């Protein structure tokens with residue numbers, strides 16, 4: 001999860017997020033080099049007396065500064081498109097979970113099970129167990145088995161919401177009357193926190209999301225307990 005005064009991203013908890021971080025670092029490297037080059041040219045322009053005031057054209061340098069940016073843009077666009085299509089891929093998911101955004105909580109339905117559904121409300125500050133993050137903890141975690149491709153079906157009941165888990169690289173709008181689909185695979189066990197990312201009303205800040213990734217055994221225990229209760 002995020003920590004105070006954090007500047008970068010959260011640690012990746014899924015292969016897709018790993019890829020996204022690589023793309024971000026790659027693009028940042030390009031931006032850094034271009035910024036440094038431009039800064040160098042600016043200082044040069046300021047500090048050097050203009051000696052070539054009669055120059056009308058310079059075909060060679062113009063060719064270079066047209067083609068080079070085009071190549072740099074392609075070098076960013078290709079890996080970006082690769083991840084875009086990777087994120088769209090639904091590879092035979094082991095589990096399908098439907099989540100619906102409400103003002104102001106999320107409800108979850110495990111559609112592979114007969115009757116496994118629950119609502120997840122934010123835990124109030126006064127009720128927080130010791131050591132759990134304020135405004136991020138919920139009363140029912142969405143439990144998934146680690147390393148299992150999971151399909152999320154996302155919709156909303158009243159207004160626009162957005163189901164978001166930064167560590168998994170997921171942000172999908174929950175739209176009334178529309179079912180959006182996305183997938184993720186958690187790469188290690190843990191708790192992954194997120195918040196609704198669409199301004200949805202007065203309690204928009206108080207409908208967090210918690211994904212709990214755990215072993216398959218734990219997941220089966222949990223699901224049978226849920227079905228009994």
Ligand SMILES: [Cu+2]
Nearest residue numbers: 161162196200
């Ligand atoms: Cu919302």
